[in-house]
Amino acid sequence: MMIAARTLHFRVLLGAQLAVVAALSAGAYLGLFPNHLPSVPHADLAAHALGFGMLAVFLDGALGHRPLHGGVPFPRLGPALVLAGAGLEELAQGLSPRRSSSLADFAADAAGVLVLTGIARRICAGPVGRRS
Secondary structure, three states, X not given: OOHHHHHHHHHHHHHHHHXXXXXXXXXXHOOOXXXXXXXXXXXXXXXXXXXXHHHHHXXXXXXXXXXXXXXXEEEEHHHHHHHHHHHHHHHHHOOOOOOOOOHHHHHHHHHHHHHHHHHHXXXXXXXXXXXX
């Protein structure tokens, strides 16, 4: 697949993921969703990891896997921006009467970003040739 077409796909997916994350976040701040599900322990941590991890994958792809600093492949700009946003969002939760700020939530955000962008990078790199 051509690079421009791949970037376009990532941009479309990024738009969809941003809409999902924004809707879920707004619903949580408005009190439309429960703070936790007692029947599913740590479900919120899995949601944090998947939500922010997928956001990082799509932003990273939309930015063409651009490095944060020139010449150094890691860290990349997209995941770094998502982690910064996740940190700010966790701080903002502490100011809301309906939400609570949690280091565990931010750790889940970071884990999702690192794991999912690592997997996506390997997939986007294509097959690795075998040496004889």
